[in-house]
Amino acid sequence: MVRGLFITGTDTEVGKTYVAALLAAELAAAGCRVGVYKPAASGCTVASGNSPLPPGTLVSDDAVALWEAAGRPGELDRVCPQRFAAPLAPHLAAQAEGKAFDVDLLRTGLDYWAARSDFVLVEGAGGLLCPLGGREMMADLAADLGFPLLIVARNALGTINHTLLTVEAAERRRLPIAGIILNTPSPRPDDPSTAGNPAEIRAHCSCPLLGEIAHGGQLPGQLSRWLQRRRLETT
Numbered sequence: 001m002v003r004g005l006f007i008t009g010t011d012t013e014v015g016k017t018y019v020a021a022l023l024a025a026e027l028a029a030a031g032c033r034v035g036v037y038k039p040a041a042s043g044c045t046v047a048s049g050n051s052p053l054p055p056g057t058l059v060s061d062d063a064v065a066l067w068e069a070a071g072r073p074g075e076l077d078r079v080c081p082q083r084f085a086a087p088l089a090p091h092l093a094a095q096a097e098g099k100a101f102d103v104d105l106l107r108t109g110l111d112y113w114a115a116r117s118d119f120v121l122v123e124g125a126g127g128l129l130c131p132l133g134g135r136e137m138m139a140d141l142a143a144d145l146g147f148p149l150l151i152v153a154r155n156a157l158g159t160i161n162h163t164l165l166t167v168e169a170a171e172r173r174r175l176p177i178a179g180i181i182l183n184t185p186s187p188r189p190d191d192p193s194t195a196g197n198p199a200e201i202r203a204h205c206s207c208p209l210l211g212e213i214a215h216g217g218q219l220p221g222q223l224s225r226w227l228q229r230r231r232l233e234t235t
């Protein structure tokens with residue numbers, strides 16, 4: 001089976017796509033055939049004339065960012081096969097638009113990327129307990145896709161709680177965790193928690209805090225080296 005990571009967040013807007021795109025670009029630059037997959041996206045916009053998708057279709061900005069970062073592998077439409085307009089949990093967005101939400105396609109959509117990639121980066125929607133309809137949650141999808149979790153957390157006040165809750169939810173479901181990345185989606189110079197958050201998270205988590213990414217920053221050296229080690233494990 002192809003190797004990969006399932007990128008989840010401690011909240012929405014923590015920078016899952018930003019971090020995943022940095023990882024995709026790093027892998028692609030190393031000559032790795034990197035696949036990118038976003039099982040479902042909501043909050044999509046209608047394609048305009050300069051979009052890679054036909055005008056009038058729904059575009060996921062996340063899918064486009066991942067696809068571009070990975071070097072435009074395969075077809076963009078396959079990066080995120082289920083796209084909805086309303087900024088809601090995907091099954092609720094589908095309902096609001098009178099569209100079907102295909103829970104099988106959430107899983108089988110990965111096959112396309114598994115067949116043509118050395119390493120696949122999957123970006124979940126929302127966090128681990130984002131509902132997917134019925135009793136199902138994003139954590140169930142992560143379990144079925146089978147990749148270890150990479151948890152993206154926001155380095156700001158509240159992140160210790162959010163991160164520990166996410167780790168606890170993953171451990172309770174026996175989902176393997178590759179590690180945590182602290183990201184800075186918006187700079188907060190007046191937030192005194194940012195300096196101490198890494199040490200507190202390390203003190204309370206058994207999984208590794210892999211590194212920190214500054215606002216708009218590149219992948220730090222230790223994260224690049226970590227990713228290359230994971231990539232080389234696949235060969």
Ligand SMILES: [Mg+2]
Nearest residue numbers: 016017062123
């Ligand atoms: Mg995203």
